[in-house]
Amino acid sequence: MQRLIPTGNPARPVAFTEAAQPVPAPDEALIRVEAFAPNRGETFLLERPRPGLLPGKDVAGLVVQAAADGSGPHVGTRVVGHPPQGGWAEYAAVPTHSLAALPDGMGAVQAAALPLAGITALRLLRAAGSVTGRRVLLTGASGGVGHYVTELAAAAGAEVTVVTATPSRGERLSELGAAAVVHEVAEARGPFDVVLESTGGAQLPIALSKSAPGGTLIWFGQAGRTPVTLDFFDLLAGPEGATIHHFHYAGAPYGPDLTTLVRLVDEGRLHPEIGRVADWARTADTLVDLRERRIRGKAVLTTGTHVAQGAEGAQGPQTAQVAVSTPETAGTAR
Incomplete structure (x- = not known):
């Protein structure tokens, strides 16, 4: 073969x-x-x-x-x-x-x-907990994971702001339910209850600064391939009591999540x-x-x-x- x-x-x-x-x-x-x-x-x-x-x-x-x-x-x-x-x-x-x-x-x-993008989206939102009525910021949103997260979170009642590199990359995300599309993390109008961060580098500290007091940042990727540096004193001036979680999707079995994804697509609820x-x-x-x-x-x-x-x-x-x-x-x- x-x-x-x-x-x-x-x-x-x-x-x-x-x-x-x-x-x-x-x-x-x-x-x-x-x-x-x-x-x-x-x-x-x-x-x-x-x-x-x-x-x-x-x-x-x-x-x-x-x-x-x-x-x-x-x-x-x-x-x-x-x-x-x-x-x-x-x-x-x-x-x-x-x-x-x-x-x-x-x-x-x-x-x-x-599979990988859809399973990541499902498990990422489970890690975030209930997003109904909550403000969610998603960076690096124009990839496969970003499209799934946007549609699933918006359908669950979240107000989702997405960060994309260009306007053309944000058009489809708006159709899938994004409430706002920005092209720099600094442009996002917080505060956000949940920040889903996937780019790393200089963007993560900026995204963290958009968190509400007691908010949560879930770090699920480093697409920019640049290490993150956090300054303790910047955090003192930023969101009080924010929590950072590291997230990785992996862990079999994957069949139950694949079955869920297939069902959602078949029902016209995921695209x-x-x-x-x-x-x-x-x-x-x-x-x-x-x-x-x-x-x-x-x-x-x-x-x-x-x-x-x-x-x-x-x-x-x-x-x-x-x-x-x-x-x-x-x-x-x-």
Whole structure:
């Protein structure tokens, strides 16, 4: 089968190689991958890949071999999954506790956009507690997590202010329920009961200063890749009694949260924002664009079953759906 592996070259982070089909553990199902979605954090790992890294955590496809222990979906079930790694391939072994079945009306592209970003959004809002009637500030809002958090928090009754780099990146967030869109953290009109901070660097102290007395800042990322420095004396002049929580989404099982996300999408209550859909022959280019923030929301790559010589060195897929345009991708990468 074909698999994408790291190259160590930031300009072309992955290349195709021929690999053996994975052998599932007893509690794993074998999935024929139809679509996968890279995450920006994965692009950072690919800059200096550790030995043996097989990227890919967000996949959707078809169960072709059920788990030997009898758990999970049966053969022929369409699923979305969140494996530990190895999803950028024609086949992936996924623990059954991290799979969810898809309804007939949901395609693989839409489903593949759900796992990491959607699970992060769900768990982040659980960590924040009830947001009904509360003022929420969200930084770095134009990525996949930001779109999900905005829609879910607004639907729960929060007044959400989002921070995006440009006006165009904020348009969709307004449609999803954001009460205000600003382009610098300093422009946000506090105080806020909850601050959800994902950029780090100089932005976190400014975001913290927007907290209400006794407010909470949940730090769930450092997309700016710059360490944070906090000044004790600045805090004395800022929000009294503010609390800072570190947050990381990870921790299996993921199946229950995936099931929730699928249900919300199926009911029309959650709308994945997909800024690019392309054949996986364009994975390397897409990873660079994702890393450089040229894609709004999620990027999804689709696989093919026939193999031909590809443009990324070694073999690539024969099917070439270059930059598929759908209603979900209107506005596309900026």
